[in-house]
Amino acid sequence: MERYTPLSLTQLKAGEKAAFINLVGGRGIAGRLTSLGFTPGVEITMTQNSGTGPLIVMLRGARVALGRREAQKIMVQREQS
Amino acid sequence: MNLDTLHGSKKLDNSATEAKTSRIALVGQPNTGKSTLFNLLTGLNQHVGNWPGKTVEQKQGFFTLGDRKINLIDLPGTYSLTANSPEEIITREFILREEPDVVVAVVSAATLERSLYLVAELIALPTPLVIALNMVDVAEHEGLRVEADVLQAAIGVPVVPITATRAKGISDLLKVVMQTLEGKIISAARLPEIRADHRQALKEVISIISGSVPSPYPTDWAALKLLEGDAEITNMMQSCLPDGKWEAVHDVLREHDDAMLAVASGRYEWVVRMVRAAVARPRPGQISLTERLDRWATHPISGPIILAGVLGIVFWLTFTVGAPLQSWLEEQVVVRLADLTSSAQGSFPAWISSLLVEGVIGGVGSVLTFLPILAIFFAAFGFLEDVGYMARAAFVMDNLMHLMGLHGRSFLPLFLGFGCNVPSVLGTRVIDSRQARFLTILIAPFMPCTARMAVVAFLAPAFFGSYATLVALGLVALSLLVLMLSGIFLNLVIFKGQRSAFIMEMPLYTLPNWRTIGMLVWQRGLSFVQKAGSTILVLSIIVWALSRLPDGNLETSYLAGFGKLVEPIGQYMGLDWRLMVALLASFVAKENAIATLGVVFGNASEATLAQTLATTFSPASGLAFLTASMLFIPCAATVAVIRQETGSWRWTFLNLGLMLFVALVVSSVVYSIANLLVI
Numbered sequence: 001m002e003r004y005t006p007l008s009l010t011q012l013k014a015g016e017k018a019a020f021i022n023l024v025g026g027r028g029i030a031g032r033l034t035s036l037g038f039t040p041g042v043e044i045t046m047t048q049n050s051g052t053g054p055l056i057v058m059l060r061g062a063r064v065a066l067g068r069r070e071a072q073k074i075m076v077q078r079e080q081s
Numbered sequence: 082m083n084l085d086t087l088h089g090s091k092k093l094d095n096s097a098t099e100a101k102t103s104r105i106a107l108v109g110q111p112n113t114g115k116s117t118l119f120n121l122l123t124g125l126n127q128h129v130g131n132w133p134g135k136t137v138e139q140k141q142g143f144f145t146l147g148d149r150k151i152n153l154i155d156l157p158g159t160y161s162l163t164a165n166s167p168e169e170i171i172t173r174e175f176i177l178r179e180e181p182d183v184v185v186a187v188v189s190a191a192t193l194e195r196s197l198y199l200v201a202e203l204i205a206l207p208t209p210l211v212i213a214l215n216m217v218d219v220a221e222h223e224g225l226r227v228e229a230d231v232l233q234a235a236i237g238v239p240v241v242p243i244t245a246t247r248a249k250g251i252s253d254l255l256k257v258v259m260q261t262l263e264g265k266i267i268s269a270a271r272l273p274e275i276r277a278d279h280r281q282a283l284k285e286v287i288s289i290i291s292g293s294v295p296s297p298y299p300t301d302w303a304a305l306k307l308l309e310g311d312a313e314i315t316n317m318m319q320s321c322l323p324d325g326k327w328e329a330v331h332d333v334l335r336e337h338d339d340a341m342l343a344v345a346s347g348r349y350e351w352v353v354r355m356v357r358a359a360v361a362r363p364r365p366g367q368i369s370l371t372e373r374l375d376r377w378a379t380h381p382i383s384g385p386i387i388l389a390g391v392l393g394i395v396f397w398l399t400f401t402v403g404a405p406l407q408s409w410l411e412e413q414v415v416v417r418l419a420d421l422t423s424s425a426q427g428s429f430p431a432w433i434s435s436l437l438v439e440g441v442i443g444g445v446g447s448v449l450t451f452l453p454i455l456a457i458f459f460a461a462f463g464f465l466e467d468v469g470y471m472a473r474a475a476f477v478m479d480n481l482m483h484l485m486g487l488h489g490r491s492f493l494p495l496f497l498g499f500g501c502n503v504p505s506v507l508g509t510r511v512i513d514s515r516q517a518r519f520l521t522i523l524i525a526p527f528m529p530c531t532a533r534m535a536v537v538a539f540l541a542p543a544f545f546g547s548y549a550t551l552v553a554l555g556l557v558a559l560s561l562l563v564l565m566l567s568g569i570f571l572n573l574v575i576f577k578g579q580r581s582a583f584i585m586e587m588p589l590y591t592l593p594n595w596r597t598i599g600m601l602v603w604q605r606g607l608s609f610v611q612k613a614g615s616t617i618l619v620l621s622i623i624v625w626a627l628s629r630l631p632d633g634n635l636e637t638s639y640l641a642g643f644g645k646l647v648e649p650i651g652q653y654m655g656l657d658w659r660l661m662v663a664l665l666a667s668f669v670a671k672e673n674a675i676a677t678l679g680v681v682f683g684n685a686s687e688a689t690l691a692q693t694l695a696t697t698f699s700p701a702s703g704l705a706f707l708t709a710s711m712l713f714i715p716c717a718a719t720v721a722v723i724r725q726e727t728g729s730w731r732w733t734f735l736n737l738g739l740m741l742f743v744a745l746v747v748s749s750v751v752y753s754i755a756n757l758l759v760i
Contacts (some may be wrong), residue, residue: 031165031310034341045217053479053480054480061192061193063375064584069487
C-alpha cells in the first residue's frame with residue numbers, strides 16, 4: 001500500500017483535492033472548524049491559493065476562507081487525481 | 082393563505098386580545114436567508130435591541146396566524162450549538178430555558194450539507210422542529226435539486242421548501258407551523274449518533290452524570306457536550322457533580338481526547354446520509370457563477386482594484402446624493418426652525434431662545450443632517466453584504482489588517498470612517514469576534530472624516546498657499562499612521578497580542594433583496610435617532626451652556642475660562658486659548674471649530690477669517706492646530722455610538738483618553754519639528 005505524508009493545507013495548489021486528517025496546535029479554532037465541516041476524511045478542494053495571504057477552500061458544498069496561519073495548522077493528505 | 086392578510090391584522094393590542102400567544106424561534110446558520118424570512122413575516126412590526134448583558138443584536142416581532150398571536154424571535158445566526166461564541170450560547174440557552182413552542186430552522190438548499198449540521202444539533206433538543214428549506218432557486222442555479230419530501234422522510238421532521246426572497250412557500254411553511262403548534266404533527270426524528278468508536282465512552286458518561294444534570298439540560302445532551310469539550314457545560318457539571326463523580330467523568334474524557342471529532346463526525350455522517358437521499362445533481366461539473374466572479378474578486382491583483390472601484394462608487398454616491406440632501410435639510414429644516422424660534426423671541430427671555438436655537442436645534446440638527454449620509458452608507462453596506470461581496474472585500478484586505486491583530490472583516494467599517502466615523506462604528510457589527518470588534522471601534526475615530534477634512538480645506542490654503550494640498554495629504558497620511566500604530570499598540574497592551582482567527586464563510590453571490598436592505602437602513606437609522614440622538618442632544622446642550630454661562634458672552638464664558646486654564650498645555654502645540662476653545666467646541670461637531678473661531682475673532686466673515694488667522698498665528702501653530710483637530714476626541718455623535726455599540730462607558734472613555742493623549746503629543750511634536758524646520 002502506498003504511504004502518504006501529511007502536508008499542510010497551505011501546500012495545496014488551486015484545483016487540488018485532499019482529505020482532512022487533523023489539526024496541529026489549533027485548539028482555539030478546533031470548535032469553529034469542526035462545525036464548518038472539517039472532520040477526518042472530508043474532501044477539501046483548494047479553490048484559491050496565491051502563495052501569500054488568505055486562501056479559499058471548498059468543502060461540503062460550501063466555500064470557506066482561511067487565514068494563512070489557520071490553514072497552516074490543518075493537515076491533509078493529497079488525493080490522487 | 083395570503084401574506085397581505087397576515088400583515089393587515091398585525092395590531093398590537095395587549096389589553097383586548099384573548100388570542101393565545103405562541104412563541105416561535107427562528108434559527109439558522111449565517112447566509113441562509115434567515116433575516117429575509119424574519120422581515121417577511123414580521124414586516125415593520127419588529128423590535129431590535131440587545132440580548133441582556135451582551136452586545137449581540139436581539140430581534141423579535143409579532144404577527145397573527147389564524148386566531149393566534151405569534152411572537153417570532155430571531156435567534157443569532159450560528160454554525161453549531163457548541164459554546165464557541167456568545168451567539169451559540171444565546172441560541173441554545175433560549176431554546177432550552179425559554180422553551181419556545183416551535184423552532185423553525187432555516188436551511189440553505191445551496192449549502193445543504195453544511196447548513197444541516199445545525200439541524201443535527203437542534204433535533205436532539207426537546208422543542209418541536211420545522212425545517213424551512215430556503216434558497217431553492219439559488220441551489221438550482223448551482224446545479225443542485227433538493228427534494229424536500231425525501232428530506233422530510235429521511236429526517237423525520239417536517240421540511241417545507243421556500244424562497245424567502247420572493248415570498249414563495251411562506252403560506253405552506255405557516256400551515257405546517259400551525260399544525261405543529263396544534264400538536265397535529267408528531268415528528269419521529271432520526272437522531273444522529275456519535276461515531277461508533279466512542280459509543281461506549283458516551284454510555285459511561287451518561288451513567289455517571291445521570292441524576293445530577295441541572296434542569297433544563299437533557300442528560301444525553303449534556304453528556305455529548307462534555308465529550309465535545311464544551312467549556313460552559315464542562316464548568317457547570319464540574320461544579321454540580323457530587324464528589325468523586327467529576328473525577329470519573331474526567332477520566333473518561335482524558336481517555337478520549339479526540340471525542341470532539343467523534344461527536345462532530347457522527348453528526349456529519351447523519352447529514353451526509355440525508356443529503357445523499359435528497360439531493361440530485363442534474364447538471365454536474367458546471368462552473369458556477371460564484372466561481373467565475375471570484376476569479377476576479379478575490380484575485381491578488383484584480384481583487385484590490387475591484388474593491389477600490391466599489392468603494393469609489395460608495396463615496397461618489399455619498400457626495401452626489403448625500404451631501405446635497407444634507408445641506409438641503411440644514412437649510413430647509415434646521416435654519417428655518419432656528420429662524421422661527423428666533424422670531425418668536427419676544428415671548429420668552431433671550432437665554433431661552435439661545436438655548437433653543439443653539440443648544441436644542443443645533444443638537445437635533447446634527448442628528449437630522451447625519452441621516453442622509455448614514456442611510457446611504459447603510460444601504461451600500463447592506464447591499465454589499467446581501468449580494469455576498471462583503472466577504473470578498475474582507476478576504477482581499479486580510480493581509481493589511483493582520484498588522485494590527487485584526488482581520489479582513491475590520492477593513493470596510495474602518496474605511497467607511499473616511500466619510501463619517503458614525504457609520505464606521507456602527508458598521509463594526511459585521512465583525513464576528515468581540516475582541517476584533519472592540520479594537521476596531523477604539524481606532525475607527527482616527528479615520529479622517531469629511532467634517533475634519535472640511536476644517537483642513539478651510540484653513541490650509543490660508544496658511545500654506547500652494548502647499549495646501551500637500552499638507553492635507555500629509556495630515557491624512559499622519560492620521561492613518563496614528564491609526565495603525567494605535568491598533569498595534571492596543572492589540573499588544575489590551576488584547577495581549579492575540580490575533581482573532583480568520584475563518585469565514587464565502588457565501589454564494591445572490592441578487593440583492595431590497596426588503597432586507599431597506600429594513601437594515603430603517604432599523605439602523607431608527608436606533609441612531611432614538612439612542613445616539615438623545616446623547617447628542619444632551620452633549621450639545623452642555624457645550625452650549627458652557628459657552629454661554631455665566632453672562633451670555635463666549636469670551637467670558639466657562640468654556641473660554643477653561644480654554645485659558647488649559648492654555649499652558651496649548652503652548653506646547655503653539656495654540657493660544659482661542660484655538661484651544663475652538664478645539665473644545667469641535668466636540669459637538671468637527672466643523673464647529675471654524676464657527677467658534679469666527680465668534681472669537683469678532684464675527685469675522687468666513688472669507689476674511691482664514692486670512693485673519695493666517696496673519697495672527699505662525700504656520701507652525703496652524704499646522705499643529707490642524708493636526709490636533711484631526712486627532713482630537715471624536716465628535717459627540719461618534720462618542721454616542723461608541724457608547725451604544727460597546728455598551729460601556731469604560732470603553733468609551735478609553736477611546737476619549739487615547740485620542741486626547743495622542744492629539745496632544747502628536748501635535749506638540751509636529752509644532753516643535755515645524756519650528757525647527759522654519760528657523
